[in-house]
Amino acid sequence: MLNDVTFGQYYPANSFVHRLDPRFKLLALIAFIVMLFVANNFYALAACAVLLFAAIAAARVPLGSVLRSIKGVIFILVFTGILNVFFHSGKTVYWQWGIFKVTSEGIIFTVFLMFRLFFLVMASSILTLTTTPVSLTDGIESLLKPLKLIRFPVHELALIMSIALSFIPSLIDETNRIISAQKARGADFESGNIFKRIKAVVPILIPLLISALRRAEELGDAMDSRCYSGSKNRTKYKKLRFGWRDLLAFLLVGALIAGVVLLNIYCYNIFPQIYAYIRIS
Amino acid sequence: MEDIIVSENLKYSYPGQEGFAINGISFTIRRGEFVSVIGHNGSGKSTLARLINGLLEPDSGKLTVLGMDVNEGKNAIEIRKHVGVVFQNPDNQMVASIVEDDVAFGPENIGVEREEIGRRIDWALSAVGMEKYRHSTPARLSGGQKQRIAVAGVLAIKPDVLILDESTAMLDPRGRKEVIEVVRRLNKEEGMTIVLITHFMEEALLADRTIVMNRGEIVLSGSPEEIFKQGEALETYNLSLPRISVISQNLRSAGMDIKDVLKPAELAAEILKNFNNRGISGGESSFPAPADIAPAGEWDINIKNLTFTYSKKSPFATRALNGISLKISDGEFFGIIGHTGSGKSTLVQHLNALIKLPQAEKKYRKPKVKKGQPAPLLPLITVGGFDLSSKKTDFKSLRASVGMVFQYPEYQLFAETVFDDVAFGLKNFNKKLPAEEVEKAVRDSLEIVGLNYEEVKDKSPFDLSGGQKRRVAIAGVIVTKPHILVLDEPAAGLDPKGKKEIMELLHKLHSGWCKTVIIVSHDMDEVAENCTRVAVISNGEVFACDAPANLFKRADELSALGLDVPLTTKISACLEKGGVIIHSDCTVKDFSQKVIEVYAGGKDA
Structure with a gap:
């Protein structure tokens, strides 16, 4: 169902435009x-x-x-x-x-x-x-760095975006697995009227939500144990x-x-x- | 050596939970030590890791890391600089979608200079053997590779202690080996202190010292040899003896003088020493009873020329299956082994048409065949009376007859009560089933998986323990009494006792509800102990399909594929060099008997 979702549109190459800032x-x-x-x-x-x-x-x-x-x-x-x-x-x-x-x-x-x-x-x-x-x-x-002056959490926002990006592949995998598992238990996502279909999604959404929360908790621990404490005193490797x-x-x-x-x-x-x-x- | 972690009478309880998760433990870990920690699920191992790392704060007692007290909040960051933790799921530890960015995260957090971060990434990636993947995306790496990246991410902070909190639990054997090798090298070459928390007894053996935990307490501590000598004591702590110790025990009870050793070659040497003492210089055991070849039955599975490509017609097209032909007879306990990505899971998903054959798709039209060219080979699958290549097949009843339990099935639970979750499949397949019959079926299936119906039916599935959740999930599949039951890694992530119980449950089902059981597994010993026949899938093809006794004779070929062989096969190989040939069906029991048989034969001669 979601197999064809290739994330983003990035076309790998090493051209002039690819290498621009x-x-x-x-x-x-x-x-x-x-x-x-x-x-x-x-x-x-x-x-x-x-x-x-x-x-x-x-x-x-x-x-x-x-x-x-x-x-x-x-x-x-x-x-x-x-x-x-x-x-x-x-x-x-x-x-x-x-x-x-x-x-x-x-x-x-x-x-x-x-x-x-x-x-x-x-x-x-x-x-x-x-x-x-x-x-x-x-x-x-x-580019948003100047907004730091008005205490806009630029670093946090960027980190959230980066984490969201890195979690997309595993969440897609997880969704596929849950869909297959519920299909194997006879769940039907393809027929019935709109209300039936919405109801049919519940057995996918709840496990997915729980798994996302579990992942978030583990990620939080992993970040903590890697000394994360916000943007204070933080250096940046990539310039x-x-x-x-x-x-x-x-x-x-x-x-x-x-x-x-x-x-x-x-x-x-x-x-x-x-x-x-x-x-x- | 300097004491690096010191704990005295440490106690911790989770808020809102009764009893102590860590109940007054005292221990010392010295610099450069390699300590393994084993214990059943919920014994407090992971809690201990989180306490040492300052993620949790102890209720009472003392815990110091390099002299710093974890009780003092201000020490937390400083302690984490010295103690790194690698967690269970590699996917949940990645903060960036490029390897080097992820490794840089730790040093960035502690304010390391840019050039130094670069050097640390170089060092950390080469320490885990992943230099080549610096600019890759973790999502495209294998589990073992991802976990090595996670290790590198922790190493880049340059900690003194590395804690692995069941970091190998979700990996396949190849990945597990990769991670363990990295850890051993770090310990030997860099002198890093290692705390390895694991469910795999074979991994625990590698340490200098093993700590056994039970219900929040340290019950045993000593060298792995000392620990695994205490056979029965371990079982009372819900742990299993490593298979090698079971064999030693069996041989000892037959009067052989076998020291407790932990490596196959050492055990083989011990056995040969016994033989020599009796003047047996060579010998050959009898052959095991040939496995029953199940006669053709009503529910045979027949697969022919199965080929499957993911994301067809896209730049990401990957061929998962490449001309698979396989027969599984009615009533078999069948094993499918292979690496992650070998196509095992894709193969089994065809069996209940979760992946349909192209001819069964609504849109399918017969391809036009040009004159003079052979017609393309079409894949065919029949499962009992179902023809999976036909559009007219009733796929819903097929799915009711072919139950499928996915990996970590507890992650699919969703309903408010255990009853509703188990009944979900039943109601999907037969909407008009009367309430009494639904109740009876749910009761029966919960009881067969070993749960008390009255006790659990109204509970939320999320309030159960890990092992119970898995049982509920299995109950939710077998509730339709499928004739064929397919399970993907049914024992993954469980502690040794949990594993044993799940395999016992499968045998119970096999002799009752589900005549054919098919398990997909990474664990060679598990397959050898349980299956009548085993298919090895490699690169989308059937490499071999045979009874374990015959299959594992091809140990060299399997190793060439990067697959492991059962322990008994390894010992047999060493014995063969000493002139003793053991033909066993690869189970621990049969192997022990065959060795004893040769030993006893020597006495007569």
Whole structure:
């Protein structure tokens, strides 16, 4: 039942993008997303696309696995698209029925929006495909460090995330084993109405919960006996390092920001009407 | 040598529980000693480990570690720097999903400098022989490897004392060996003080000194030889004699002069010495009575060409079974052995269609066969009258007839009362069963597993002891009176007495409710003592399938697979070098008899 759950999306390889500092990758993703929404014409959007595909190529992950990430959100994308096509206001009306109308501006805007969203999802998937959950956690912890000043428990949060990640495989195993065991006792999880099915899950959930509590207790003892006493006086073995790759990538992202801004200023004349609508929206 | 741990009249009781878990014990452990601690489940062994480590605070008495009193809270962290504990379940000790991060956790906690942490990781990983796995994910390692990582994680703190709290209980023999070797090396080469808490008598023998605990008290303490001499005393403490001591006793009672020794080669030497004294320079025993070959019955199991791949069509595809063909006759007590990951569990899950054959899946369509190519071999399984390769088979009744007890079955208990939990399967298989019949079946099955129905039926299964929980879980499977009962490692994690009782229970079931019993096991001695036939699974294939007497003659081949052989086989091999050939069915009883037979034969000659 759960055999096919491979945790995370990480695609093992040793590419340029894989070896970037996770903190940088997180920041670059945020910068990229901001640029996607700053871009107000197709040229600026094309600049984003160039960087995106360059990143995919440099990451040496199959294009298929990047595109597959869209599959998960395709429903939301299509739904947003339909809403936009039918409800966007514009001057050139092709078709109208009640409150629904299709305008040329609406179509152009929707296409533009679709590209934005596709690129957004693809860029995020590059991050998760090239970064292990562990280094993502490290990156987040490091980026959140300033919050320590307002006594936000950054270290504890990162430790919780790290432990959660390391426990997922054994909890999946455990779930599979309990499911099999109850099936062997004639439990039926696949038929009956929704209420019957929910009730059928009880013999899985209770043992799983108890086992999770037992594990937590043992883990607590193991951590205590390994001298854990919170973040006080703690050193950290792994230091994230900002290397030449990061510098190079940093320059590329900087170039994108500059490019998008320049294209926004100088090219909006080419698609004036789009510019107008995007500003309105 | 310096006294490193000193305890005087130590007492501890768990809050809300009656009586003392540790009841006034005094002992001293010196630097560099290797001490093993044995005792039945609940004898206080683990509590003792937690007290020494400062995880629990004693009620009274004195306990000092390197002169520091554990009663003083401020010493806790300092004591833990010097005393490391490795716990039972390796999965529950990992805080990170990369090996080196996990090993770094301890040194990070005590504020070790970055470069020094790096050096300590190098050292700790090489001390446990896991250097190559520095950047691996623990989830992908074997149990023994994971536990070695846990040991490394403790070593990286550079403790003086290493306590292993049943750290080998959940491992297979190979993993157990790996961990024990690491521990012995640490003791010999690094001079580390070791406290090994274990249920395995064979492991306890390796120590310089053995402490026996019973109901919170230390009842025996001395060298392993001295301890295991006291045969009956051990049994009153719910422990078993190691098999080697049982053989020695048997031989002694036949008039042979056998010293108490703990290694197979030494025992063989003792036996040969006796033979020499009688002028027997060689000899051969009679053959054991051939095992009854069960005739074909109504409930034979037939497996043909069984192949199975996990996560098919994904980058993680792993072939678990590779063309298995096997016949198990009605009425057998059948053993399946092999390493973790050899495919044993996958194999048995086919028997009650928890894993269905591809042809039995709803979506299955016959593959098109190109002209000139042979049709692909399809796996076939029949269990009695059930054809598992057909979509039309009533899989529910199949599961009612083929009971399956998983590893650590007590972890599946879920209901509010023992009665409801045991009745769960029964009600699933037959929703219309009248209440009186349900009650009768539950009563019968609880009583056959040795529990008092009136006493336990309304209790919560979670309030029972470990051994009782396992019995309830087994009762919950046999309540449908399955004809075939499959058990995955039924005795895992129990103390010696618990193991013995579970095996006795299985024999009781075998002669009553469940005509065919199939056990999956790691324990060669257990299999040799109990099974009529044994299949060895290796890399998803049947390596051999035979009666123990014949199978274990191939000791060399089994060792090549990394599998162990029963103790009797090891002693026989040593005897053979001395010209004495013993043919036994590998049970301790038969082996002793055969040795005595040759010995007695010498007298006549």
